[in-house]
Amino acid sequence: MxxxxxxxxxxxxxxxxxxxxxxxxxxxxxxxxxxxxxxxxxxxxxxxxxxxxxxxxxxxxxxxxxxxxxxxxxxxxxxxxxxxxxxxxxxxxxxxxxxxxxxxxxxxxxxxxxxxxxxxxxxxxxxxxxxxxxxxxxxxxxxxxxxxxxxxxxxxxxxxxxxxxxxxxxxxxxxxxxxxxxxxxxxxxxxxxxxxxxxxxxxxxxxxxxRPWDLLAANEWKLGEMERRIDGDVHPDADLRGSVVVEAGATVDAGVVIEGPALVRAGASVGPNAYVRGATVVGEGASVGHAVEVKNSVLMAGATVGHLSYVGDSVLGRDVNFGAGTTVANLRHDDAAVRVRVKGESTSTGRRKFGVVCGDAVKTGIDTALNAGVVLGAGARTDPGETVRRDRGR
Ligand code: TTP
CATH class of the missing domain: 3.90.550.10 (Spore Coat Polysaccharide Biosynthesis Protein SpsA; Chain A)
Structure with a gap:
């Protein structure tokens, strides 16, 4: 046809x-x-x-x-x-x-x-x-x-x-x-x-x-169809559970736990002592640093998450750089579905858990706190210690 x-x-x-x-x-x-x-x-x-x-x-x-x-x-x-x-x-x-x-x-x-x-x-x-x-x-x-x-x-x-x-x-x-x-x-x-x-x-x-959260659902679907395959360089002290794919040229360091489905793409590095779980993609050349937790997220090529950070239910564009200690909130106190602005209108994601969306080359200062549903436009910056409650740079 x-x-x-x-x-x-x-x-x-x-x-x-x-x-x-x-x-x-x-x-x-x-x-x-x-x-x-x-x-x-x-x-x-x-x-x-x-x-x-x-x-x-x-x-x-x-x-x-x-x-x-x-x-x-x-x-x-x-x-x-x-x-x-x-x-x-x-x-x-x-x-x-x-x-x-x-x-x-x-x-x-x-x-x-x-x-x-x-x-x-x-x-x-x-x-x-x-x-x-x-x-x-x-x-x-x-x-x-x-x-x-x-x-x-x-x-x-x-x-x-x-x-x-x-x-x-x-x-x-x-x-x-x-x-x-x-x-x-x-x-x-x-x-x-x-x-x-x-x-x-x-x-x-x-x-x-x-919409951006559909990209998470798309990755959840397609990661779920991947078979476990370890072609990269994985430290013997790392623990890879379930359908984890580590592509050739990727590195997983000591003390890392990865719960599948998860994909670590060529040139990416994870750890030491990082925790990656729940339908996560670490893109080509991306880096997940020491003691970082990444859950149900997409990190596009070249994205870097510095040590002691947490990223949950989020999409990080190319070459995003999270300063050490950056923390993403992905749940509201009232337990309602997280809302995101789409073309200027507050829109329900239908997800109880949703973090943030970052355009390419966003940089956060150390200890930035990002509120659930925040969107940072390409190239946006945050200061050290800042709490970001509203969209920026869109
Ligand atoms: P839409 O989802 O309506 O448009 P879009 O993909 O540009 O997204 P948005 O509404 O967020 O701006 O389009 C449905 C599909 O059709 C999509 O795959 C794009 C394609 N399309 C064209 O190829 N040409 C067109 O003129 C339009 C309107 C859409």
Missing amino acids: QTVVLAAGEGTRMRPLTDRRPKPTLPVADRTLVEHVVDTATAAGASRIVVVVGYAADAVRGALGDREAVEFVTQDRQRGTADAVRAARGELDDAPFAVLNGDVLYDRGSLAALYDAGPAVGACRVDDPENYGVLETDADGHVRSVVEKPATPASTLVNAGAYVFPTAARNWLDVGESDRGEYELTDVLERACDAADVRAVAVDRWLDVG
């Missing part, structure tokens, strides 16, 4: 992590987000993959450059998902085609079922359908309508953003502008539902990686 992967967006809700790179190139376990999408599609039966690039196109091309089945087309301006597929139209063979978002993870089995089903849309049951495109189906499981974010949803079945369109849909991409000024693929889907029997195919597992 020829497959179009949409990867031209900027990922504004993911800022500041996308200030210096496009969202599809954010790290998820041992590769980038868009590599997972492409690799899962290939494993599910995608024959050729046309990736639509736009914002920071070279970075996306670079991430996927060595995959033979992949071709690229450019969407000049990000004017919507139907417009993005339009950019790929000239490359499509005269045959049905699939469309996947470059920032949504699916399980392989569900994608394979979607590919087999003919005209189809991936569908999921959710508790809050009013936040999604709601699918109305008939008794045979065919989609009758798609309603975007309805006040009173007709069902709990929602559009999971994966489609197989019939050949003729190449001619249905020229939809009108939507109320929010975009050319939307859901309008193409509506047209397909009118013209053909479009099946709703249940998706077992999917994850839309839109």
